[in-house]
Amino acid sequence: MFVPRKVADRYREMINSIGFYPSFLSVGFLLFAVLTMSLEYVAPVEQIKSFISVVLVDSAENARTILSTLAGSIISLTVFSFSMVMVVLNSASASLSPRVVPGLITRKSHQMVLGFYLGSIIYSIIMLININKLEGGDTAIPSLGVLFSLVFGLISLGLFVFFIHSISKAIQVDNVLNGLFSQTKSEIKSIVDRQEEKPFTDFPDFTKWHSVNSTTEGYYKGVHTDKLCAILAEENICVYISVNQGYFTVKGYPFLKCDKDISNNDELIAKILDCFIFYIEEYISDHYRYGLTQISEIAVKAMSPGINDPGTAVKSIDMLSILLIERLSLNDTNYSFKHSEGNPLLFIHETSFDELLHDNFTPLRNYAKGDAYVMTNVLEAFKNILFVAHKDEDARSSLFNYLNAIVDDINEQVSNEYDRREITNMLNAIARISEQEGEKLVARFERHKV
Known part of the structure; x- marks a missing residue:
């Protein structure tokens, strides 16, 4: 079936929104509240309620107090949780990379927790407005609905603990x-x-x-x-x-x-x-x-002075390799x-x-070329790639073309004799994998006199 691009774009924006799953869960809780009220006072349900009367509310005042407390408390949890999400997104953008933010926003577990909060609030409010006075002076109390609200409130507390644990891990x-x-x-x-x-x-x-x-x-x-x-x-x-x-x-x-x-x-x-x-x-x-x-940008951000x-940066380099x-x-x-x-x-x-070598290592090479420790690990990463790709002529050619650029940068930036000796050892390790190109690379590095 042919779907216009604008419709597909709106659909993609919707499913990648932080409010996508919360909206669905809220509607689900609303429908469940309507179902609960439609079955609350039918005869079979009344018989079930008589068996579990010990956990049911029998006072309109108590029901209002419980529901009001639950709704207010879960609203507080929701506000705090949304605030934590904003803090995480801001921290991730500042210390990691702005490009990881969309992935954090669309994390389903966080959206499901927020959706459960909103749904529990809606359910409690629906139950609250259905505590009505009857003609005979009695009060219609949706006691089963109050019990469900209480259960949802307890689950929300457990989800809040999970949310704090998950959000604290997400920022690591x-x-x-x-x-x-x-x-x-x-x-x-x-x-x-x-x-x-x-x-x-x-x-x-x-x-x-x-x-x-x-x-x-x-x-x-x-x-x-x-x-x-x-x-x-x-x-x-x-x-x-x-x-x-x-x-x-x-x-x-x-x-x-x-x-x-x-x-x-x-x-x-x-x-x-x-x-x-x-x-x-x-x-x-x-x-x-x-x-x-995104991994490359995290490595670059890690090398920033702040x-x-x-x-x-080294862990990111190993993953890239x-x-x-x-x-x-x-x-x-x-x-x-x-x-x-x-x-x-x-x-x-x-x-x-x-192209992948250029796009992912060039920013890192430019920002970290003065750090002998990081550049030694970049050379080690290329050595590991070369160990697998040394029989692939095109890949080997790309690797050594880029290694020449790395060596030129190191020659300009690294002058300490100890650091240069470590880099020479790594270049010799590369030469043992691909002798002809590797020896040229070592000679290119050693021609530079400090």
Whole structure:
């Protein structure tokens, strides 16, 4: 079914909002309150209430007191919890990276807790307004509803303890890094598994395909693969996405190529372009590249004078090396089928290994080039990548091209004899893996006279 891009964009904004799950839970509690009131005074329920009368309220005044106390107390918990969320987001943005904030906002466990608070407040208020005077002078007390409200209040206290524990862990840099690393590695592995399940190597010459220009501006973040493949199968065409995810496109930019000339078919072009996703936030679920970027930015932030945490930078570097090793298993061109039939219909330009090295290590190299400890660990990370990739000529060439840039920076910034000796030892370790290029690298470093 064809869904306009604006509808898809609004849907994405809604599900990634901090209020998405709280809204659903609030509606659920409201419906449960209505159901409770509709069954409160029926005969079978009255019989059940007589068996559990010891835990039921029999006084209108007590019921009002309990419900008012519960509603007020849970409102206080809600206000405090929302305040804690804002503190965490502000701290994460300041000390980690602004790009990790969307992932923290959309954490489902926090949203479920906040939603339970709001739902409990709504339920208690509905019960409170249903304590009514009857014609005979008696009072209709929703005693079963008051009992449920009390149970929800006790659960809210337990959830509050869980929330404080979870939110305190969320701000710890090790937990943030581990979460980013696990999710990024999982995204890379899922692509590797898809490519291994149905391998394809006979890629066409995309330079001869016909360009399709963008009709909007923004950051290209992904594509609705299934919907686009269905359109391509129906029209019997193939499409190649020639830009990296995260690339900023402007109107008229040729970011697609098609094996047939469809420039005169405006309706088909509109349908194809409506399958593409444009927004600002970076979610690892869209592409593993965003996970690498966020880990790299945490490393850079850790090296800032206000934070000065080289240990975090080193841990981030080690994680980047493992993820880049995983990336070596991917083809530089990704592809998608319509179900499992025939040849691929959609080809996607993957960010190359060389581009990933540049994008993720260049900021770190520029900010930490004067820190011998961090730069030694950068060299060690490259040594570990090279140990796996030394038989891959393209990857080895990219690694040594970048290592030359690192050595040049170290030569300019590091003059201490002890530090230079440690760096020389690491370069010699690299030379033992790839002798010819490694010896040139050592010679390049030793030519610099302090």
